[in-house]
Amino acid sequence: MRRKLAAGNWKMNGLSASLSELEAMGKAAGGASDVLICPPATLVAPAAAAAKDTGVSIGGQDCHAAASGAHTGDISAPMLKDAGASHVILGHSERRTDHGERNEDVRLKAKAAWEADMVAVICVGESLTERDAHNTLDIIGGQLAGSIPDGATGHNLVVAYEPIWAIGTGKVPTTDQIGEVHDFIRARLERRFGSGVGRSVRLLYGGSVKASNAEEIFAVSNVDGALVGGASLKASDFVPIIEALNAAG
Numbered sequence: 373m374r375r376k377l378a379a380g381n382w383k384m385n386g387l388s389a390s391l392s393e394l395e396a397m398g399k400a401a402g403g404a405s406d407v408l409i410c411p412p413a414t415l416v417a418p419a420a421a422a423a424k425d426t427g428v429s430i431g432g433q434d435c436h437a438a439a440s441g442a443h444t445g446d447i448s449a450p451m452l453k454d455a456g457a458s459h460v461i462l463g464h465s466e467r468r469t470d471h472g473e474r475n476e477d478v479r480l481k482a483k484a485a486w487e488a489d490m491v492a493v494i495c496v497g498e499s500l501t502e503r504d505a506h507n508t509l510d511i512i513g514g515q516l517a518g519s520i521p522d523g524a525t526g527h528n529l530v531v532a533y534e535p536i537w538a539i540g541t542g543k544v545p546t547t548d549q550i551g552e553v554h555d556f557i558r559a560r561l562e563r564r565f566g567s568g569v570g571r572s573v574r575l576l577y578g579g580s581v582k583a584s585n586a587e588e589i590f591a592v593s594n595v596d597g598a599l600v601g602g603a604s605l606k607a608s609d610f611v612p613i614i615e616a617l618n619a620a621g
């Protein structure tokens with residue numbers, strides 16, 4: 373059985389005061405679902421301290437492929453781990469777009485995360501042009517093959533399907549479209565890593581998830597939770613999503 377996971381990606385949002393949101397999020401999970409919050413790097417250590425008794429896990433939003441070195445402004449996986457993070461989001465489309473990250477970069481970062489004993493939350497997703505050209509599954513297949521290192525397990529990998537056109541736009545794919553991609557990702561993971569491992573990796577949907585659409589998204593096969601941006605910043609928005617996940621079959 374895969375445990376459900378509600379993950380929040382705070383992106384470049386949040387100051388110390390935001391940490392007061394964590395307690396209610398942990399309470400809402402009540403042990404029924406896992407909750408992960410990925411705050412900006414400046415808040416990883418205080419968030420980990422604030423989340424200590426809440427059941428909420430803390431993650432980074434990116435890491436460098438190297439453990440240390442002359443890389444001004446970058447943060448390594450051992451640094452995130454040392455600050456209290458257990459997970460790190462890698463290959464988010466905003467990183468791929470803003471920083472030119474390619475599948476190969478994401479793969480090396482994931483290896484670094486695993487070396488630091490962290491869970492890699494690897495993001496894949498097609499653009500609207502790619503979807504309109506009926507290339508969605510080819511794109512996702514290429515991203516999975518190129519971004520996930522050998523050695524994946526249900527403990528060290530989470531895959532997030534985030535159609536780029538659905539992120540922050542309020543547009544959401546139909547449940548059939550989400551199901552098609554999630555079933556495809558599951559099949560690809562089973563083919564590459566064997567059915568035991570392939571079936572144990574959690575698959576999250578991300579892109580404009582909110583309280584009003586969470587229930588129908590969580591009912592889709594092979595959706596084990598969500599990666600939520602805007603609606604994860606405040607407990608009042610995120611708690612109903614966690615509750616919908618708890619209630620999902």
Ligand code: PGA
Nearest residue numbers: 539540579580600601602
């Ligand atoms: P959104 O972002 O929920 O604000 O659309 C999702 C994400 O980018 O992870």
